[in-house]
Amino acid sequence: MQVVISETKRELGRQAAQNGAEKIRRTLAERGTANIVVATGASQFEMLDELVATEQIDWSRVTGFHLDEYVGLPMTHPASFRKYLKERFVGRLPQPLAAFHYIDGEGDVAAECHRLGQIISAHPIDVAFVGIGENGHLAFNDPPADFETEVPYLVVNLDEACRRQQFGEGWFPSMEAVPAQAISMSIRQILKSKAIVCSVPDARKAEAVRASLEGQVTPGVPASILQRHEDTTVYLDSASAALLSSR
Numbered sequence: 001m002q003v004v005i006s007e008t009k010r011e012l013g014r015q016a017a018q019n020g021a022e023k024i025r026r027t028l029a030e031r032g033t034a035n036i037v038v039a040t041g042a043s044q045f046e047m048l049d050e051l052v053a054t055e056q057i058d059w060s061r062v063t064g065f066h067l068d069e070y071v072g073l074p075m076t077h078p079a080s081f082r083k084y085l086k087e088r089f090v091g092r093l094p095q096p097l098a099a100f101h102y103i104d105g106e107g108d109v110a111a112e113c114h115r116l117g118q119i120i121s122a123h124p125i126d127v128a129f130v131g132i133g134e135n136g137h138l139a140f141n142d143p144p145a146d147f148e149t150e151v152p153y154l155v156v157n158l159d160e161a162c163r164r165q166q167f168g169e170g171w172f173p174s175m176e177a178v179p180a181q182a183i184s185m186s187i188r189q190i191l192k193s194k195a196i197v198c199s200v201p202d203a204r205k206a207e208a209v210r211a212s213l214e215g216q217v218t219p220g221v222p223a224s225i226l227q228r229h230e231d232t233t234v235y236l237d238s239a240s241a242a243l244l245s246s247r
Helices: 009-031 042-052 081-088 109-121 160-168 187-191 203-214 222-228
Strands: 002-006 034-038 062-066 068-070 099-101 127-130 153-157 181-185 195-200 232-237
Touching (some): 002 009, 009 034, 009 195, 062 081, 068 081, 099 109, 109 153, 109 181, 187 222, 203 232
Parallel strands (some): 034 127, 127 195
Antiparallel strands (some): 068 181, 153 181
């Protein structure tokens, strides 16, 4: 694992996007196609702004996957991650992607997990853009996360800390309005990605960053598993890196 610390969120986003873009370009040059995973949330704003503005990527040869989505939330809801990705990533690209596989949490969630699992199994991920939650979650795998399941997507229960973060970021009018479940890419599926680009700004993430990067690898801190991935780069700003002893 590599750690890159920037002074600002904007610089963090620029560096993370540049790294991910270069990996996508290299994969396209070597294989002709590329498969990526895209995260959502406030932590990804700056990175996505920079990524969609990146030049010299033939997006028509890139297939994208959605990291997680709430169960039961319509796409018209302000907190919908499908809505987020269409508005902040897919719809802003200079050309259409080869495909983007959204998670639909409104219907039969078991069938949706199976559908997505079949698709992603045929599209090994080259670059996964992810973040770390305030509770140390990776995607919506809240602690204690399942480090063992081999299924690519699963239905998970959201803990209070995770739901409080979503409310605190302004996505919902109240804690009661935050869904209790989500469909999430599994830990093992994320770790199958050839490269992981992890963007984690803001002081509210500092405790989770310290536990994830300097603590033991444990399901109690799901993102700590990134320590075991051979090509993960974590991008921090000065606020999120403030508690690191090795800074």
